[in-house]
Amino acid sequence: MSSVGAAAPAAIAPARAARRPPVRTVYRWELRKLASQKRTYLGYGLAVLLPVIFVVSQLIRGHPPRNADSIFAGQIFESGLATPVLMLTFLAPFFLPLIASLVAGDIVAAEDNNGTLKTILTRSVDRGQVFAAKALAAATYGASAVFLSAAVATGAGIAAWGFHSVRTFSDSVVSASEALLLVFAANAFFLIPLLTLVSIGVLLSTATRNSAAAIVGTLGITLVLAIVAQIPGLEGLHPYLLTQQYFAWQGLLRTPTDWSPILHSLWVCALYAGPALIAGYLVFLRRDVAGG
Amino acid sequence: MSDPVAEEAQPVRARGLVKRYSEVVAVDHVDLNVRRGDVYGFLGPNGAGKTTTLRMALGLIVPSDGAVELFGRDPMRAGARALRGVAGFVEAPRFYPYLSARKNLELLAALDGGDARAAIGEALETVELTPRAGHRVGGYSHGMRQRLGIAAALLRRPQLLILDEPATGLDPAGMRDMRELILRLAAEGITVLLSSHQLPEVQELCNRVAIVNRGRVVYEGAMSDLRRQGGAGYRMRTTDDDRAIAIAREQDGIERVARDEQGIGFQADEHHVGALTIALGAGGVGILSLAPELASLEDLFFRLTGEAPTADGGLDGAAPPSDGTLVEAR
Ligand SMILES: Nc1ncnc2c1ncn2[C@@H]1O[C@H](COP(=O)(O)OP(=O)(O)OP(=O)(O)O)[C@@H](O)[C@H]1O
Ligand SMILES: [Mg+2]
Numbered sequence A: 001m002s003s004v005g006a007a008a009p010a011a012i013a014p015a016r017a018a019r020r021p022p023v024r025t026v027y028r029w030e031l032r033k034l035a036s037q038k039r040t041y042l043g044y045g046l047a048v049l050l051p052v053i054f055v056v057s058q059l060i061r062g063h064p065p066r067n068a069d070s071i072f073a074g075q076i077f078e079s080g081l082a083t084p085v086l087m088l089t090f091l092a093p094f095f096l097p098l099i100a101s102l103v104a105g106d107i108v109a110a111e112d113n114n115g116t117l118k119t120i121l122t123r124s125v126d127r128g129q130v131f132a133a134k135a136l137a138a139a140t141y142g143a144s145a146v147f148l149s150a151a152v153a154t155g156a157g158i159a160a161w162g163f164h165s166v167r168t169f170s171d172s173v174v175s176a177s178e179a180l181l182l183v184f185a186a187n188a189f190f191l192i193p194l195l196t197l198v199s200i201g202v203l204l205s206t207a208t209r210n211s212a213a214a215i216v217g218t219l220g221i222t223l224v225l226a227i228v229a230q231i232p233g234l235e236g237l238h239p240y241l242l243t244q245q246y247f248a249w250q251g252l253l254r255t256p257t258d259w260s261p262i263l264h265s266l267w268v269c270a271l272y273a274g275p276a277l278i279a280g281y282l283v284f285l286r287r288d289v290a291g292g
Numbered sequence B: 001m002s003d004p005v006a007e008e009a010q011p012v013r014a015r016g017l018v019k020r021y022s023e024v025v026a027v028d029h030v031d032l033n034v035r036r037g038d039v040y041g042f043l044g045p046n047g048a049g050k051t052t053t054l055r056m057a058l059g060l061i062v063p064s065d066g067a068v069e070l071f072g073r074d075p076m077r078a079g080a081r082a083l084r085g086v087a088g089f090v091e092a093p094r095f096y097p098y099l100s101a102r103k104n105l106e107l108l109a110a111l112d113g114g115d116a117r118a119a120i121g122e123a124l125e126t127v128e129l130t131p132r133a134g135h136r137v138g139g140y141s142h143g144m145r146q147r148l149g150i151a152a153a154l155l156r157r158p159q160l161l162i163l164d165e166p167a168t169g170l171d172p173a174g175m176r177d178m179r180e181l182i183l184r185l186a187a188e189g190i191t192v193l194l195s196s197h198q199l200p201e202v203q204e205l206c207n208r209v210a211i212v213n214r215g216r217v218v219y220e221g222a223m224s225d226l227r228r229q230g231g232a233g234y235r236m237r238t239t240d241d242d243r244a245i246a247i248a249r250e251q252d253g254i255e256r257v258a259r260d261e262q263g264i265g266f267q268a269d270e271h272h273v274g275a276l277t278i279a280l281g282a283g284g285v286g287i288l289s290l291a292p293e294l295a296s297l298e299d300l301f302f303r304l305t306g307e308a309p310t311a312d313g314g315l316d317g318a319a320p321p322s323d324g325t326l327v328e329a330r
Helices: A004-012 A023-035 A038-061 A082-091 A095-104 A109-113 A116-120 A127-161 A176-208 A211-228 A235-240 A248-253 A260-286 B050-057 B075-083 B101-112 B116-126 B142-154 B172-187 B199-205 B223-230 B241-250 B270-282 B297-305
Strands: B012-021 B024-034 B039-043 B065-070 B086-089 B160-164 B191-196 B208-213 B216-222 B233-238 B255-260 B263-267 B287-293
Touching (some): A038 A095, A127 A176, B024 B208, B050 B160, B101 B116, B101 B142, B172 B191, B191 B199, B208 B223, B241 B255, B270 B287
Antiparallel strands (some): B208 B216, B255 B263
């Protein structure tokens, strides 16, 4: 213990007008924290594994399903670009929400439980900045999982069955490069409902202070809404259920492009995400940080 | 930005601070005045409300009533700006177990802004963690985490250091290091507010003290006044106790002279003790031993409040052990 003396002048001098770090700095460290945790890779593992399993199992089976319920299922052997579309259809209702929830539900609650929230909230950043950085990091994770899964599905599909044109939902043919673009756009538009779910996850993570409860709760919302969609007599609710928005991207894979489900999902999702984010922010701003 | 820590503002000023948890009143109208340059002891038994008060000071929890200002700024209104020039921790300092100590400090320095990052090496050196800085904090012992907590606080080059029972859980050598470090930081001009349930620790480190019990401040003032009020006494053995007692009773400022199995006990200020020894010598009485005797926290409470200091945890660590080291009693 020898070198404190060197700090003395700075310690006594009036605190330098240190600039408050920007949200970008907090966000970057949130990403680094995610990158250092094993559980982050659990979700990524799932996002990679599922398309690989699908492609391998189809290669082993060697023929397309006979009564394919989707036009893309019927043509997986004709073009590798059918695979990412089919995979998005498979993964959208459950697995991608699951992966996104793993991080969104954990991102505030975990720090609450291990006491590090008090550590970062006694530095020079405001609570609002920390909340914004965490919400952005959870969104980044969800989006990266979607594109990782799409990239693997596209790569594996093309490797197995080639880069060829595909027929869309409206039975019109689009060229391979156009299809590739549509696959990318479909995944991008799927982020609208997915990031909405992330907002809800962050709210639950903030409000419950319990990772498991927040993750299960976030996923539970998806499951409950999916069940509500099955209840006869509640058809009128369908357009307003978050789970219905998970398929709005399919409008892209029609000729001409059907924008109406996408535009509809934009405002429906805003009605879910806006209040969730505002509520999460307000809870985080005024909450007692007594954990740890 | 435009408002550096106001030169004149008091480091900590709490007024009517209250925190209620449903039925429990954890902090009950607490007023605190920590002045520049103080090493201020916040003393009380388990459950007295020390941590809760410090949490409010750091803006971690919302007061039910009243307010606390750090250098004139209320964390509830000014947010992180109120913590400018302030650093510290409540309860045990917590870090990301999956990151190394150095990475943890880099993260915190990034959240501090400015040139905090440049202070990492020096802070690690100060708490003697440099050799282990690359290891994950998950594998750190309690004492190492406690030291890392101090290092993390030093990154902010604080003018006010808020420490919640910093010596808790440390072994005797660790406690001594911690005390030395606090004294050295204080000598550099850093104001320190530290909580403790160990009276000897506070007596050794602090010039001013607030004693809390059941959420209320039962005493706030200079440590020296507390000695007087609380009746910190002396114990003495002489060659002729009868004569010594007679002389002592004649002396100004020597009070409550009494005899027991261990000799003669009395209460006095230091300079009156000096006069007494001279008088004893002049009266032909030899002094075999003379030692200040610390009142136990329990005694102090009893004298100050007439009640035993129990909120929820009894009297942990209240009595100083005979060998003078501090023992973690929890
Ligand atoms: N989050 C909380 N919810 C309910 N009660 C609480 C909470 N935090 C503190 N308390 C209560 O408030 C009182 C004061 O607790 P506090 O932790 O401030 O005591 P302390 O003086 O720091 O004690 P110790 O020496 O044990 O650390 C206790 O009775 C405690 O049970
Ligand atoms: Mg405490």
